[in-house]
Structures are given as structure tokens and as C-alpha cells.
Amino acid sequence: MTPDLECLNxxxxxxxxxxxxDVSFAVPRGSFFSILGPSGCGKTTIMRMxxxxxxxxxxxxxxxxxxxxxxxxxxxxxxxxxxxxxxxPMMNVAENIGxxxxxxxxxxxxxxxxxxxxxxxxxxxxxxxxxVSELSGGQKQRVAIARCMVLEPDVLLLDxxxxxxxxxxxxxxxxxxxxxxxxxxxxxxYITHDQSxxxxxxxxxxxxxxxxxxxxxxxxxxxxxxETAFVAGFVGDSNRWSGRIERVxxxxxxxxxxxxxxxxxxxxxxxxxxxxxxxIFVRPEAIRxxxxxxxxxxxxxxxxxxxxxxxxxxxxxRILVQDASGSGEIEVNLxxxxxxxxxxxxxxxxxxxxxxxxxxxxxxxx
Amino acid sequence: MRAEAKLGLILLLTPLLLWLSLLILIPxxxxxxxxxxxxxxxxxxxxxxxxxxxxxxxxxxxRTFVRTAVMSTIATIITLLIAFPVSYYIAKIARGRVQSAxxxxxxxxxxxxxxxxTFGWMILLRETGLISNLLQYTGLADGPxxxxxxxxxxxxxxxxxxxxxxxxxxxxxxxxxxxEVVEAGYDLGGSWFSILREIIIPHAAPGIVSGSIxxxxxxxxxxxxxxxxGGKDSLWFTELIYSQFIVRFNWELGAAFGFLLLGxxxxxxxxxxxxxxxxxxxxxx
Numbered sequence: 001m002t003p004d005l006e007c008l009n010x011x012x013x014x015x016x017x018x019x020x021x022d023v024s025f026a027v028p029r030g031s032f033f034s035i036l037g038p039s040g041c042g043k044t045t046i047m048r049m050x051x052x053x054x055x056x057x058x059x060x061x062x063x064x065x066x067x068x069x070x071x072x073x074x075x076x077x078x079x080x081x082x083x084x085x086x087x088x089p090m091m092n093v094a095e096n097i098g099x100x101x102x103x104x105x106x107x108x109x110x111x112x113x114x115x116x117x118x119x120x121x122x123x124x125x126x127x128x129x130x131x132v133s134e135l136s137g138g139q140k141q142r143v144a145i146a147r148c149m150v151l152e153p154d155v156l157l158l159d160x161x162x163x164x165x166x167x168x169x170x171x172x173x174x175x176x177x178x179x180x181x182x183x184x185x186x187x188x189x190y191i192t193h194d195q196s197x198x199x200x201x202x203x204x205x206x207x208x209x210x211x212x213x214x215x216x217x218x219x220x221x222x223x224x225x226x227e228t229a230f231v232a233g234f235v236g237d238s239n240r241w242s243g244r245i246e247r248v249x250x251x252x253x254x255x256x257x258x259x260x261x262x263x264x265x266x267x268x269x270x271x272x273x274x275x276x277x278x279x280i281f282v283r284p285e286a287i288r289x290x291x292x293x294x295x296x297x298x299x300x301x302x303x304x305x306x307x308x309x310x311x312x313x314x315x316x317x318r319i320l321v322q323d324a325s326g327s328g329e330i331e332v333n334l335x336x337x338x339x340x341x342x343x344x345x346x347x348x349x350x351x352x353x354x355x356x357x358x359x360x361x362x363x364x365x366x
Numbered sequence: 367m368r369a370e371a372k373l374g375l376i377l378l379l380t381p382l383l384l385w386l387s388l389l390i391l392i393p394x395x396x397x398x399x400x401x402x403x404x405x406x407x408x409x410x411x412x413x414x415x416x417x418x419x420x421x422x423x424x425x426x427x428x429r430t431f432v433r434t435a436v437m438s439t440i441a442t443i444i445t446l447l448i449a450f451p452v453s454y455y456i457a458k459i460a461r462g463r464v465q466s467a468x469x470x471x472x473x474x475x476x477x478x479x480x481x482x483x484t485f486g487w488m489i490l491l492r493e494t495g496l497i498s499n500l501l502q503y504t505g506l507a508d509g510p511x512x513x514x515x516x517x518x519x520x521x522x523x524x525x526x527x528x529x530x531x532x533x534x535x536x537x538x539x540x541x542x543x544x545x546e547v548v549e550a551g552y553d554l555g556g557s558w559f560s561i562l563r564e565i566i567i568p569h570a571a572p573g574i575v576s577g578s579i580x581x582x583x584x585x586x587x588x589x590x591x592x593x594x595x596g597g598k599d600s601l602w603f604t605e606l607i608y609s610q611f612i613v614r615f616n617w618e619l620g621a622a623f624g625f626l627l628l629g630x631x632x633x634x635x636x637x638x639x640x641x642x643x644x645x646x647x648x649x650x651x
Contacts, residue, residue, distance in 0.1 A: 051553055073552045086550035090568035099564070100554035151554065 002065040004029045004187040005050065005078075005155045010059035012045050019045040021211035022059070027155070027189060027204075032181050034190045034198040037208030038234070043191040046208075047159050050189070051080045064154050074103075079148035080157040084164060085140050087132045093119075093143055094128030100151040118146040121183060137165050141173055142180075149184050158190045162197060174200045195235050199223070207231045225268065229361035232281040239282045239330050242363060245274050253360055255280055261325050264300045265358030277363040284318055285333040286357035289340055290350045299352035305330070307347050319343060321351055394628075401621035417622035427606060427623075434603035435630055437517065438585035441524040445532045445581050446574065448525065453536035454566075458545070472533050480527065484594045487523055488514060491595075515597030523591035528584055532577040539573030540566070575644045579635050586631050603627055 003026035052073030122142040226232035243257035305323035501507035592602030610620030
């Protein structure tokens, strides 16, 4: 099956600066694809090129196998949910949703029934005559999606539409968006700088940095098997050590950190050589806390340190551990079993993790 | 504390109230009374509607009245048609320095007095003026061309004088239209015309109406431009008022004319608001 959306060597330069640098990807039909990246990484530029508001410097965009480069935005089988939703304030909800259908020249009774169907779909039946300004943030969100979905686009583009919502609503809309995508069975391309939005909703995620895709994969791939140092640092939280590699054997390696600590890590098939400068990333939840060394015997990295501070955040509570050699603070997840509930600032703890959890990347990038 | 606040309010309102009552309310009341007077002998007056009857029975007055209203309306429409694209360009397409420079360019003509500005048009349009000479020089005209002293010249002058008062409210309302909304229109399949009709114009409606009201009132009450650029056949209603007061010394008729003009402008503005479904609060606030 041809993918719904395919970008081939897409490049866009503004003056000397390359905003999007030779990006290629394909989004299979009916999937939820996210582009995740910090602000200014070029993700909005990609979006605007797909929607037709920007012309690529080079490369091609195919929708259902056909190039759309010469199609103006109002003729592309792509619709966009804008960052601030861009509902038409001078029209009511039904007129907003019916706008595209009216433009397509559909008959009035047919528009009315389609609009009603769409309102049912988004779970807001009967709000057609309401003014846009009377809707809540979440309702506006759903109306903005319905306004696009009545046109049955091949691809729906979403440009950080949750950015303006408050935290609670954002959490709920994440689940709802995913459900809407399943209900409409349309390809969604979602751009965001919020990794949790991308991880929760997407089938596949592309992590973007400085105009290039760093890695494309499922949320699990990105989280557990980051391919580049940027992805390891950007997706999820990580402890990071810089140093020089002392030994590489197969998948295992050892690095001497700048503070003199010897640390074991995994190369995950990346070419790393002895003497090279490198960074090791370890997730806070991969680190175990223990009271005695015996509990950590099976881990090849062990550190004794003092609790620098307690960061209470419910289920995601952490402690900051200052190790004895003074190589900086290490973030460690606090188990929720209550076992370490008595930990205080200044108490001595032992922490350890297996070398396989330490992702090592050659230094230089990111 | 409350008494102090009250005193402050009164002090703040005093200049406004003085201005309104001394310069607008009292003269108008007096004018109204004068307009209802009929002179029956030396220093002998009686109350009657004779002045208003004169207006109705004299075709010249009535025609001038209607002509002024029609011409002002046309001037307003032309100003709107020219100012809208200009404002759209300033508000939505131009960026940064270009934007402020263009805005300033609209303002520059107003640094010169209206008299000088109108005289500028005379230099351009008169028989021995720049355009006439240019046409003769290029061979497009055989002899001197007189472009002054007709309705077209008045129209040019009125539109030119009013432009800023249309551009300012339009730029303000258009600037408040997010680019996203226009893009959403395109994205959902709208053509530029349907976006203009369904999104941009409805959004700009308060600006269009308030600009039109100001321009219409300015045109209706303009004296200098029609007098200097218009010819014998291009009488403006303000000229009639002037001649009644100053030339004929017939204050009674002049006052009646003044009141008719006030009524006319109020009626047309009211009609315009009703027609466009706007309210005064929405367009002025």
C-alpha cells in the first residue's frame, strides 16, 4: 500500500540557513506520526511545506503517491489544525465546521447533516449554533479537528494544538486525540516539542534537531534504544557523564569519566574506539538504590553517595545523589514500595545500575 | 475617600463638559432657535418653519443637498476601495520597518495644511499645470487640458484628504486578524475571494464602518476642497451655508441649513450602521 504521506529529500533554506535539511520519511495509512523536536528545529517548516504554505527548496512531497508540489494549499488533500486553532470568530460552530464543505460546493442540507455527524463524532452534539467564543478550550480543540475531518482529508496535520491548554486538560486531550484518530481512521501528523504528547499518542515518532531527523521509531525505540546522543538526552530524563573510553569489547565498554570514575556502558553496535571521547546516558529509573553493597552485587556500576536533595513528585519522585568522588549529582528514581521512605537529606545511599543500561555515544554532537 | 474620588471625577470631567456645552451644545441650541425665526420686519421676528420651507421650495438648495450627500457617499466608497488593499498590505504583508515607513507615508501629507495640499492639486490639475503640460509634451493632447473645476477634481481632493482616516481604523482591525485564521481559510479550501468575503471583511467590519463614518462626515462637512477644486456647477452644501451666513447675512436660513446637514449626516450614519448590523459601541470602542 502506498503511504499516505511521503517526503523525499525535503530541504528548505531561508537565506544561508537550512531550516529543513534533506529529510525523508513515509507515513503509512491510518497511523499517528509525530515529529518531536525543540523549538526552532524545523518541524513547523516541514508542516507548512506539507500544507502548502511554504515551497521546499528541493525535494518532493507525495500524498497517496502523487506529488502535491504544484497544488496550492486550498486544493491539497491535507488539512491542518493550527497551533491556536484559528477557528473563525465571525462564524458559529456549525458554520465553522461547514466552511470547507461550503467551499467545496456541497448542497446545504447535505452540509447540515455532515456537520451534525461531525459534532456527534466529537461528542458535542447540538452545539452547532453556539458562538466560538462560548466554547471551552477542549471544545474548541475538538471543533477545530471536526472542521478538518468533515473534509475527509488524506492527512491531518496538527501543529502543537495542545500547547495553549492547561495541564489537566492536556492530559485528557492526549487520550482523546488518540481516540479521535482511531475513530476517523485518518493519518495524523502531529508536531510537538512535548515528548509526553508524542510518546503517548504516536505510532511512530521522528525526533528532529537542527533541520534533520535524528531517529525515527516507536516510542519504545526512542526511549530504550536511542540512536544518537541528542535523542538520549531529549527523550526522557537522563544522567549524563562525559569522559574517555578505556576499553571496548563487543557490546561492552568502559569509560573513565572526567572526574576519574570508571563506568561501564553499552555500545549498542555503535563504532566506538579506545581513547575516543564519549558520553554515557543512564536513565534515573534504571538506577537501583540499596542500603548495602550486597543488594547491588549483580550490577557492574556501583556508587556510594549522599542524598543531596529529595524531589517529591508523587509517583515520579526522585533523589539527587552526590557521589563520593564529587562527579556531580545523579538523579535516581525513588521506588514507590516505601522501602526508602525514611531517606533524608544527607543520608548515605548506595546506588547501582547494569552496564547494559548505560548508553554510550561518541562525543562531539549534541 | 469616596468624596475625594467624586471630586477627582468632577475635576477630570470638567474640561470635557465645558468643551461639550460651550462649543457644541449651547451654539447648537442657539442655532436651532435662530433657524426657527422668521424676519417679519426690522428687528421683528416670529417663530415659524419658513426657513425650512424655503429649503424645500427652492430646487437649488434641495439639489445641492442631495448632490452633497451622494458625492460624499461616493467619495467614501472610493476611499474605502483604495484604502482597503493599502491597509491590508500595511497590516498583513509588510513587516517591521517597511510597515512603519508605509504607515508614516500615509501620515506625511497631513503635516501640510489642508489649504496647501489642495493648492498642490491645483498646481497639478490646472490648465497650465504639470499634468496638462506633460500631456502636451508627450503629444497625447493638442492643447491645454483643464482638469480643475469639475466633480472629478472634487472627488480626487476628497478621497485624498480622507485617506488617512480610513487607513488608520482599517490597519488597526486588520492587524488584529491572526494570520493563522487566513491560512486556515486557504487550508480548508477557500479561494482568496471567499476568504476576503467570509473572513477578512467580516473581521474588519467595525474598522470599515468607523472609517466610513469618519470619512463620510469629513466629506459632507468639507468646505475648502469643493470650493477650491469645484467649478460653478459643483456647489457643495457647506458653500450654501457659508454664503447664507457671510454673504447674504441671512443667519436664519444658514442655521436651518446647518441643522439639515446635521440631520442628514446623522440619518445616513444611522442607516449605515443598521445596514451593516454594527453598533456604535462596537465600531468606536
